[in-house]
Amino acid sequence: MVNRVFVGLILLAFAVALLCDVGVLPALRPPGQPDDVAVHLKLLTDGAIQSAESAVSLAIGLIGVLALWMGLLRVAERAGLVAMLARLLRPVMTRLFPDVPPDHPAMGAMVMNMAANMLGLGNAATPLGLEAMRHLQELNPKKHLASNAMVLFLAINTSGLTLIPIRVIAMRAKYDSADPVAILLPTLLATLCSTVVAVLVAKLLGPRFSLDDDETGTPPAEATP
Amino acid sequence: MTEGLQLVARAVGAGAIPFVIAFIVLVGAVKKVPVYEVFVEGAKEGFDVAVRIIPYLVAVLVAVGMVRSAGLLDLLADVMRPVLSLVGVPAETLPMGLIRPLSGGGADGVLVETIEAHGVDTLPATTAAVMGGSTETTFYVLAVYFGSVGIRKIRHALYAGLLADLAGLLAASWLTRLLLF
Numbered sequence: 001m002v003n004r005v006f007v008g009l010i011l012l013a014f015a016v017a018l019l020c021d022v023g024v025l026p027a028l029r030p031p032g033q034p035d036d037v038a039v040h041l042k043l044l045t046d047g048a049i050q051s052a053e054s055a056v057s058l059a060i061g062l063i064g065v066l067a068l069w070m071g072l073l074r075v076a077e078r079a080g081l082v083a084m085l086a087r088l089l090r091p092v093m094t095r096l097f098p099d100v101p102p103d104h105p106a107m108g109a110m111v112m113n114m115a116a117n118m119l120g121l122g123n124a125a126t127p128l129g130l131e132a133m134r135h136l137q138e139l140n141p142k143k144h145l146a147s148n149a150m151v152l153f154l155a156i157n158t159s160g161l162t163l164i165p166i167r168v169i170a171m172r173a174k175y176d177s178a179d180p181v182a183i184l185l186p187t188l189l190a191t192l193c194s195t196v197v198a199v200l201v202a203k204l205l206g207p208r209f210s211l212d213d214d215e216t217g218t219p220p221a222e223a224t225p
Numbered sequence: 226m227t228e229g230l231q232l233v234a235r236a237v238g239a240g241a242i243p244f245v246i247a248f249i250v251l252v253g254a255v256k257k258v259p260v261y262e263v264f265v266e267g268a269k270e271g272f273d274v275a276v277r278i279i280p281y282l283v284a285v286l287v288a289v290g291m292v293r294s295a296g297l298l299d300l301l302a303d304v305m306r307p308v309l310s311l312v313g314v315p316a317e318t319l320p321m322g323l324i325r326p327l328s329g330g331g332a333d334g335v336l337v338e339t340i341e342a343h344g345v346d347t348l349p350a351t352t353a354a355v356m357g358g359s360t361e362t363t364f365y366v367l368a369v370y371f372g373s374v375g376i377r378k379i380r381h382a383l384y385a386g387l388l389a390d391l392a393g394l395l396a397a398s399w400l401t402r403l404l405l406f
Contacts, residue, residue: 002328006288013291020295040295047294048287051338055282058337059275067271072249074267075260079253130373137374145378146371154370155385158326158363159393164245165358171336172354175345181238183354186400190359194393201385209380 017044058174065170073121082124085115096199099139100149106135110153118163129157148206155198160191227403234404278330285334289320293342314398317342317349321356326363326390333357352401360393 017040019025076082089111094102101107109132116125132153140147165187172180253260292298302316309316321339324331339353363386371379 002331006284009288009292013295016295016297043294044291047290051286051290052283054341055286056279059279059282063272063275066274067268070271071264071268072246075253075258075263076249078258078263079256081252129370133370133374144376146376146380146382151380151382151385154367154382155389158361158366158386159389160359160361168354168358172345175340177345181242182235182405183351183358184238184241185234186355186404187358189400190355190393190396193396194360194389197392198385198389201388205381205384
């Protein structure tokens with residue numbers, strides 16, 4: 001998918017610039033030097049080269065903040081903050097997932113995964129999430145069909161419950177924002193909206209998507225009664 | 226009213242990071258974690274993360290940068306502006322809204338591109354930043370998690386994920402304008 005988008009964008013940009021320069025298409029942007037040849041393709045050259053350069057200088061500029069944050073997160077992990085947050089989340093989670101027994105390992109893994117995600121521990125969150133899926137699959141009667149609990153778990157997961165979006169803050173700081181952290185509250189509230197909608201859609205649409213299907217549902221009846 | 230809200234937003238922003246830093250260090254010390262050593266060990270990873278995102282940033286910035294240089298991004302924004310302004314979304318954040326559910330590295334790249342094109346503290350770039358921080362890469366999460374246990378029928382998972390993204394993107398637009406501009 002991303003592959004096709006990437007190829008499509010580059011070829012599209014090239015084709016449009018070429019057609020503008022040949023005169024088939026009207027100029028999409030006012031050319032800098034009107035009497036120059038291939039103005040649009042030149043703009044494309046500058047765009048490509050400058051973008052590649054700024055990608056690297058940005059990434060280098062992010063190292064400091066990322067190192068600070070990864071260091072803190074490692075301390076948080078060792079101090080048991082993920083487990084502490086998980087304890088806070090557990091009552092909410094057992095209510096959201098009535099079909100998962102509260103002391104089933106699936107619940108433990110889901111809660112830990114969410115706690116790690118909220119703290120921005122992406123590397124720790126993924127293995128926990130995969131473990132949660134494995135345990136949810138144990139509870140799932142139809143092994144090729146997503147259970148309600150799985151859909152809800154992933155819906156919450158894709159809604160991106162992050163408390164502090166450090167990468168975005170670091171990028172804003174790198175570009176000399178007057179107040180890089182100003183985005184914190186709106187980001188947190190927007191994430192909350194997205195998570196609430198995820199839960200609502202997962203819960204409300206559940207009954208509309210059948211848990212029965214003929215692929216592995218009822219085996220063909222035996223001929224002899 | 227709005228001014229009071231904006232004050233709260235800025236105060237939360239200003240206070241959150243020092244609070245989190247102090248809190249983590251304090252809990253670490255209370256739990257007898259060798260804070261300094263563990264911090265340094267974790268900080269080494271920061272370098273890896275920064276280096277790891279370079280290829281993604283280059284790919285996305287070049288692709289989106291070329292599309293912008295060809296004038297197509299502005300054209301697309303102009304075409305979509307009437308519809309988007311009806312729902313309160315800045316047209317310049319359209320690339321961000323489109324890439325966010327597809328690719329995390331892509332979203333980083335588009336955010337940088339938006340900041341460079343419009344200026345970091347402008348409404349479009351700030352909205353794009355809030356969008357980037359408030360949703361996840363839905364397609365990636367669904368593919369990896371369902372794939373890991375061999376689920377082939379995902380029922381309403383994609384609808385839930387994409388509607389949640391849509392809600393997040395709309396909320397990001399509205400809240401940014403309400404709280405910061």
